[in-house]
Amino acid sequence: AQSVTQPDIHITVSEGASLELRCNYSYGATPYLFWYVQSPGQGLQLLLKYFSGDTLVQGIKGFEAEFKRSQSSFNLRKPSVHWSDAAEYFCAVDDNSGGGADGLTFGKGTHLIIQP
Amino acid sequence: AAGVIQSPRHLIKEKRETATLKCYPISRHDTVYWYQQGPGQDPQFLISFYEKMQSDKGSIPDRFSAQQFSDYHSELNMSSLELGDSALYFCASSYQAGSKDEQYFGPGTRLTVT
Numbered sequence: 001a002q003s004v005t006q007p008d009i010h011i012t013v014s015e016g017a018s019l020e021l022r023c024n025y026s027y028g029a030t031p032y033l034f035w036y037v038q039s040p041g042q043g044l045q046l047l048l049k050y051f052s053g054d055t056l057v058q059g060i061k062g063f064e065a066e067f068k069r070s071q072s073s074f075n076l077r078k079p080s081v082h083w084s085d086a087a088e089y090f091c092a093v094d095d096n097s098g099g100g101a102d103g104l105t106f107g108k109g110t111h112l113i114i115q116p
Numbered sequence: 117a118a119g120v121i122q123s124p125r126h127l128i129k130e131k132r133e134t135a136t137l138k139c140y141p142i143s144r145h146d147t148v149y150w151y152q153q154g155p156g157q158d159p160q161f162l163i164s165f166y167e168k169m170q171s172d173k174g175s176i177p178d179r180f181s182a183q184q185f186s187d188y189h190s191e192l193n194m195s196s197l198e199l200g201d202s203a204l205y206f207c208a209s210s211y212q213a214g215s216k217d218e219q220y221f222g223p224g225t226r227l228t229v230t
Contacts, residue, residue: 036221043120043206044159044221090158101147101171101212103161104219 002027002095006107013081014115021076021110023091032094033074034104035065039087047089050074061085086114118142120209120222128228129197137192137225141209147171148190149219150182151206159206165190166212197229 003026013019025031032051036044048059055067065076074091088111092104121140129135141148147166151159152175161174165184176182179197184190188209194201204226208219 041226043223044208046218046220049218101149101164101166101210103149103151103164103172103174104159105161106158108158 002031002093002105004091004093004105004107006089006091006110008110009108010111010113012113012115015083016080019076019078019081019085019112021089021091021112023074023076023107024072025074025091025093026072027093027095029095030069033065033067034092034094035059035063035074035076036090036092036106037061037087038090038109044090047076081112081114083114083116086112088112120207120220122205122207122222122225124225125223126226126228128230130230131197131199133197133229135194135197135227137194137205137207137227139190139192139207139209139222141188141190141207142211142220145209145211145220146188147210147212148184148188149208149210150176150190150192151208151221153204153206153224154200155203157203162192194227199229202227202229 005024034049035047047063050067088109090109091107123138149164150162153159162176164172168184182192204224206224208221210219
């Protein structure tokens with residue numbers, strides 16, 4: 001079964017500093033990969049996705065992620081964080097096995113704290 | 117464009133009662149997914165529907181059932197509620213003929229079982 005690991009439960013970053021959130025997946029083939037952000041009590045907003053092609057993908061809010069097949073990783077990055085980026089970040093995987101309407105498997109999430 | 121709509125946004129039920137959660141997908145979206153997120157947990161996939169047929173099944177308890185209707189809205193029916201069912205329930209939708217795996221999430225229904 002596929003699995004997603006986000007090794008960092010909490011990360012604290014100073015405002016204006018760079019950010020990298022780690023995500024590793026376990027799956028035989030290349031799955032579809034996603035990053036979602038969730039503010040307290042809110043729904044999940046899609047930041048970016050990787051299906052195929054260019055391994056560096058750009059998302060909304062200045063985020064980007066790089067797919068590295070050799071490391072089974074899909075790390076999320078942002079060059080300069082803003083206080084409004086404080087939230088819970090989830091990496092998710094779709095194993096693309098069912099031909100459609102597959103449920104996503106989420107990591108446990110990383111809680112991002114921004115220091116002034 | 118309007119996003120995924122879920123109703124109600126908050127629901128309080130007692131143990132052993134039943135609850136029905138509703139989801140209205142984004143216009144033109146033909147696929148609906150249900151997820152359960154316990155306190156401090158990651159979302160867990162429950163079930164999905166494409167063109168009114170069940171498509172994928174996750175960790176949905178036997179006490180729960182769901183369906184998708186002709187207008188593509190979906191309902192999640194939960195019976196014999198237990199305290200452990202207290203969670204945030206998300207609905208997501210996607211368009212299979214488009215970027216089918218891009219799921220758009222609703223704001224969620226917070227269910228509290230007392």
